[in-house]
Amino acid sequence: MDDAVTPARLQAFLQDFRVLSEAAHSAHAQRAAGAPPLVPLVAEHLGSDPRTFPVHTLELPVLRRVDVDVAVAAVVGEDPDARLVGVGGGEQRSHMSLSEILQHAAEWQQFPVGPVDYHRAATGPGTSRQTVAFGLHLWSVAGVPVALLQRRASMRHNGSPVLEVVCPSDEVAGDVLTRVRAEMDARSTLRGQVVTFSGSPFDPGEAGVVHVPRPVVPREDVVLPAGTLERIERQVLGVARHRDALRAAGQHLKRGVLLYGPPGTGKTHTVRHLVGESPGVTVILLSGQALQLVTVATETARALQPAMVVLEDCDLVAEERSMHGSSPVLFEVLDALDGLASDADVTFLLTTNRADVLEPALAQRPGRVDLAVEVPLPDAAGRRRLFRLYAADQPFGDAALDAAADATDGMTASFVKEAIRRAVLLAAEAGHPVGDDDLIDAVREMTGDSERITRSLLGVSSDRPD
Structure with missing residues (x-):
């Protein structure tokens, strides 16, 4: 057939293709x-x-x-x-x-x-x-x-x-x-700074560092049960203050601290206080998808110590292993905690709303988590402190604040903060300066049946009757 590819025709085609290719490259060189x-x-x-x-x-x-x-x-x-x-x-x-x-x-x-x-x-x-x-x-x-x-x-x-x-x-x-x-x-530009890491699963080259101003949360603004903050500070800040004495005594510096409790009770607020009280410490904050970067965060912390790695809501990746499997990030967290030398001045600070589902190997083994502290719902005295803290310069009377605290049994710090904001909003809509009645109305509205979802989102004890 005339269409058959003969050796001669193939040779001619290859020769023409080479001439074309060379011409193209020649034109590129001329450009x-x-x-x-x-x-x-x-x-x-x-x-x-x-x-x-x-x-x-x-x-x-x-x-x-x-x-x-x-x-x-x-x-x-x-x-x-x-x-x-x-x-x-x-x-x-x-x-x-x-x-x-x-x-x-x-x-x-x-x-x-x-x-x-x-x-x-x-x-x-x-x-x-x-x-x-x-x-x-x-x-x-x-x-x-x-x-x-x-x-x-x-x-x-x-x-x-x-x-x-x-x-x-x-x-x-x-x-x-x-x-x-x-x-x-x-010469690291990360040293002594507070940063979060971000990454893209579709374009790894776009992973980046977000710098965060170091927060300032005074000690008196952290409302926890008596003695709780002192225990946390001793493990996180005390070890840092006495690192030389501990090293001289052959004691390890790396530590893991777990803060657990219902949503809205002040775990993140406590973390912010600890970060603010750690000047010069490199702090790496990981939450959500960024928890998958725990390995590189640990490597960075090791290189730039003294350092702190914060894993927020770690239950998202560290649930107990089961027959259904578990997140591979869990094993990265375990490896990160085990991989540091004992004299590494690195703190792992973890928060969770679900301590009951955490992997026992993470939560119950010394050297991984040395201190687990509950951050509970505030009691009556705690709610009074919270109402006074969030009221700030608002003209609420002591009697109104105490009444609001008594009426919010089982509520969280987040709920108290929202009650103050809503009182100001109610007064603004009514066109008058905020006062005690507005606070009472705000608390009544938020604790009413119509606010069940809001109470759930902001954190309310499951024992509280609706």
């Missing part, structure tokens, strides 16, 4: 005319073709991208003649290793020298830093030339920042990466 080629620039710096040297690679935690930039700048900055150049070529760069980029740049002129890519990232609640997102550092270490490719995120490495070094000396290349890792901890 890139004026842009310096990458390989000759790197070869001139290294003294030889960079494709002949091995590439040393270091993959780093996504959530420490800013620290990577700070560390690289410190190492490279020791050479006053250091240069930073960009690499053109678009998104293809993110899918290629440095060796592949150099190979393609030499053979097809795909990656000419171009502008450096930058990304601005937060370094604190109100500060930021311009970091290198894609750039090639050229400098020398003790007379040995080094080329280091720094990229913000690599699609080949699950979104992690990656450093790739080409150097005539393998020893120098390894030392450079070791020094960068050490400088990340020594």
